[in-house]
Amino acid sequence: MTSVNLPSDSAGNTVTAPETQTDAVAAPSKKSQHEVLYFALRSKKFIFAVAVLGFLVLLAIFGPIIDSNDPLAQTLGVNTPPSTDPGYWFGTTTFGEDVFAQFVNGLRATFFVGLLGGGIASLIGMSIGFIAGYKGGWVDELLNMVTNVFLVIPTLALLLVISSYLQRSWPEARGVFFESIFVGVTAWPWAARAIRAQTFSLRSRDFIDLAKLSGRRGLKIIVFEIAPNMSSYLMLTFILLFGNAILIAASLDFIGLGPTSGMSLGLMMFNAVSWAALLLGTWWWFVPPGLGIMATVGALYVMNVGLDEIFNPKLREL
Amino acid sequence: MRRYFGRKLLTYAITFFIAATIDWLIPRLMPGDPIAGMMQRTGGGSTLSPEASAAMVQYYTNLFGLNRPMWEQYLGFWTSLFHGDLGLSIFGHGRAVTDTIMAAVPYTLGLLIPAILLSYWLGNSFGAVAARRKWLDNSILPIGYLLTATPYMWLGLMLAYIVGFTFRWFPLSGGYGFNLEPALTWLFISDLIAHWFMPFFSLFLVMLGGWAIGMRNMIIYELESDYSRYLEALGAPQRLVRKYAFRNAMLPQITGLALQLGVIVAGALVTEIVFSYPGIGQLVFNAIKSEDYFLLQGIFLFIIIGVLAANFIVDIVYVIVDPRTRVAMRGGTA
Numbered sequence: 001m002t003s004v005n006l007p008s009d010s011a012g013n014t015v016t017a018p019e020t021q022t023d024a025v026a027a028p029s030k031k032s033q034h035e036v037l038y039f040a041l042r043s044k045k046f047i048f049a050v051a052v053l054g055f056l057v058l059l060a061i062f063g064p065i066i067d068s069n070d071p072l073a074q075t076l077g078v079n080t081p082p083s084t085d086p087g088y089w090f091g092t093t094t095f096g097e098d099v100f101a102q103f104v105n106g107l108r109a110t111f112f113v114g115l116l117g118g119g120i121a122s123l124i125g126m127s128i129g130f131i132a133g134y135k136g137g138w139v140d141e142l143l144n145m146v147t148n149v150f151l152v153i154p155t156l157a158l159l160l161v162i163s164s165y166l167q168r169s170w171p172e173a174r175g176v177f178f179e180s181i182f183v184g185v186t187a188w189p190w191a192a193r194a195i196r197a198q199t200f201s202l203r204s205r206d207f208i209d210l211a212k213l214s215g216r217r218g219l220k221i222i223v224f225e226i227a228p229n230m231s232s233y234l235m236l237t238f239i240l241l242f243g244n245a246i247l248i249a250a251s252l253d254f255i256g257l258g259p260t261s262g263m264s265l266g267l268m269m270f271n272a273v274s275w276a277a278l279l280l281g282t283w284w285w286f287v288p289p290g291l292g293i294m295a296t297v298g299a300l301y302v303m304n305v306g307l308d309e310i311f312n313p314k315l316r317e318l
Numbered sequence: 319m320r321r322y323f324g325r326k327l328l329t330y331a332i333t334f335f336i337a338a339t340i341d342w343l344i345p346r347l348m349p350g351d352p353i354a355g356m357m358q359r360t361g362g363g364s365t366l367s368p369e370a371s372a373a374m375v376q377y378y379t380n381l382f383g384l385n386r387p388m389w390e391q392y393l394g395f396w397t398s399l400f401h402g403d404l405g406l407s408i409f410g411h412g413r414a415v416t417d418t419i420m421a422a423v424p425y426t427l428g429l430l431i432p433a434i435l436l437s438y439w440l441g442n443s444f445g446a447v448a449a450r451r452k453w454l455d456n457s458i459l460p461i462g463y464l465l466t467a468t469p470y471m472w473l474g475l476m477l478a479y480i481v482g483f484t485f486r487w488f489p490l491s492g493g494y495g496f497n498l499e500p501a502l503t504w505l506f507i508s509d510l511i512a513h514w515f516m517p518f519f520s521l522f523l524v525m526l527g528g529w530a531i532g533m534r535n536m537i538i539y540e541l542e543s544d545y546s547r548y549l550e551a552l553g554a555p556q557r558l559v560r561k562y563a564f565r566n567a568m569l570p571q572i573t574g575l576a577l578q579l580g581v582i583v584a585g586a587l588v589t590e591i592v593f594s595y596p597g598i599g600q601l602v603f604n605a606i607k608s609e610d611y612f613l614l615q616g617i618f619l620f621i622i623i624g625v626l627a628a629n630f631i632v633d634i635v636y637v638i639v640d641p642r643t644r645v646a647m648r649g650g651t652a
Contacts, residue, residue: 145329145332148329148333149329149332149333149336149337151577152330152333152580152622152625152626152629153333153336153337153580153622153625154579154580154581154583154584154621154622154625155580155581155584156580156583156584156587157580157583157584157617157618157621157622158337158340158618160602160606160614160617160618161340161341161344161614161615161618162344164605164606164609164611164614165344165345165611190577243467247469248584250469250471251469251470251471251584251585251587251588254469254471254588254591255587255588255591255599255602255603255606256603256606256607257606266469269469269471269472269475272475273471273475273591273592278475278478278479278482278483278490279483279490281479281483283479286472286475286479287476289472290468290469290471290472290473290475290476291472293467293468293469293472294464294467294468294469294472295467296467297467297469298463298464298467298468300467301463301466301467302463305463
């Protein structure tokens with residue numbers, strides 16, 4: 001009966017899964033790497049996304065150095081609109097905090113969550129996907145069941161209960177670092193499912209049989225034979241998980257379970273709503289953080305499409 | 319047919335069992351003493367005499383059954399769960415958690431169901447029309463990606479600011495006006511709709527992008543496939559080819575809906591918080607503020623049950639839409 005679900009495995013999820021089909025999985029070689037670079041430099045989408053992300057990363061790295069204000073330092077200049085004065089580029093909050101300083105520090109946290117949370121999710125998703133797809137049999141059945149269970153449980157609801165308990169019993173855990181770990185540990189299921197489907201289709205190819213005949217062990221076959229042959233797919237998976245982790249973390253922060261000491265873009269929006277920025281009309285408090293998240297995640301999605309076209313000749317615009 | 323649904327139901331039962339167990343385990347796995355936390359919050363630790371304090375600790379320990387063996391606590395949890403007893407809510411001033419949640423559920427469903435259905439229908443139509451049409455594709459695709467990349471709460475905030483604050487077309491917050499009592503009058507109903515519109519619309523907009531992109535990609539994939547090429551070679555009109563492509567592209571989109579449910583529910587929660595809409599999201603927000611753990615755990619179970627039920631509905635729809643699964647179920651070959 002699994003056939004009912006198969007068409008979705010690689011292509012069904014709206015933006016959650018790369019659209020690459022199995023035929024896009026091609027053996028990388030020196031020549032094709034050169035080719036990838038050739039098409040990458042000609043893909044408008046890819047270059048646009050890299051430019052946006054590059055700009056945001058630079059802002060996250062150097063922003064806190066340019067504007068050295070403490071993002072949580074309260075001043076008397078309350079609710080100042082954005083101006084060209086240094087330290088007031090994005091205005092101030094109801095407590096006189098520097099919004100620009102909060103924004104660049106929050107951007108740092110956003111990239112951190114994406115990198116660590118997305119990284120952990122990719123790692124778990126790949127491990128489960130590879131093992132389930134390669135081993136097959138009851139291991140596959142079991143891992144599939146686990147994946148399906150965690151696929152249905154809404155990530156945010158689970159994180160909600162965990163984080164709310166943690167905030168009392170272990171307040172130190174309420175930082176960006178632990179948040180990233182929690183997000184990573186819960187965001188992997190669809191990746192596991194997609195990678196399992198890909199691995200499954202590679203498993204019966206001749207070169208895998210050859211590797212088995214030559215006496216290679218399962219783990220080595222996965223790492224050296226299967227993974228390199230779907231490296232583009234794995235990369236797309238990581239990019240999407242990166243973006244998903246950012247969005248999940250932002251929701252968590254916005255609900256009021258964000259970092260207590262640091263700054264994040266979701267926390268900025270939480271503070272803005274909590275302190276009635278909407279009723280005061282202080283738009284500069286909540287416009288930058290959302291715009292920052294939208295630009296980051298949007299650029300990641302566009303990059304995903306661009307890379308997909310680069311790796312998959314079928315999708316290329318000629 | 320029975321085998322198919324039996325298998326599905328089994329998966330959902332296991333999921334619920336695991337989710338409920340996690341729900342039960344989390345407070346017991348957390349570092350720190352939950353009773354000490356309760357005492358601290360109620361101020362019992364500092365203001366009461368040692369004897370009174372000890373009595374309160376005793377009271378709480380009995381209340382939560384923490385002095386009983388673990389397996390007994392676990393069984394007790396399931397017994398009360400089947401009786402619909404999820405404990406009392408601190409935020410709801412001692413009201414039963416089940417009642418507190420039930421009062422909020424209609425608002426959330428009233429947002430979610432129309433937003434999902436309308437965005438699904440319109441998004442899929444847009445996506446299907448846009449695929450492989452240069453001009454439309456170049457305009458719908460970027461908008462779609464922008465919308466899916468938007469955090470739900472931010473779009474809500476922007477709508478609230480522009481439409482609600484600047485133009486004052488729609489009320490900014492609440493489920494209905496503070497000056498009204500719930501009643502079946504025209505005044506109340508129109509007020510209800512006015513308050514409902516903005517959270518609904520912002521949910522709808524974010525979802526719209528995702529469906530449009532998904533459908534567009536699937537249609538392109540289907541138009542590349544052999545049967546489309548064959549139809550084209552036969553000289554079938556474009557409209558007919560697209561119609562077949564749409565019917566095939568629809569299937570993964572249905573599975574996509576099931577997979578997206580968790581994200582959509584999360585989106586509804588944060589959107590409600592933006593508009594102070596009296597649904598589950600607002601309840602979560604208040605529960606966290608007042609550290610109402612019973613309420614949070616109850617909400618978690620409610621969300622799980624809702625998502626599982628929705629998944630099952632999607633399964634049924636899939637069988638209705640895809641004739642091949644029905645044929646396969648009757649033992650034939652498609």
